[in-house]
Amino acid sequence: MRNALLVKVSLVEFTEVIFLMASSWLSRGLTWKIYHCQNKMS
8 A cells, every 4th residue: 555655656746847847848948939039020
């Protein structure tokens, strides 16, 4: 029973890390896109 709990916790942490990485990557890509579009406009 304890092992199952440990696996669950590590899975949650793993998902959180992936989510954080994905969100930071997304925001970076969006910032780059907006910056690029503004440069094209001017």
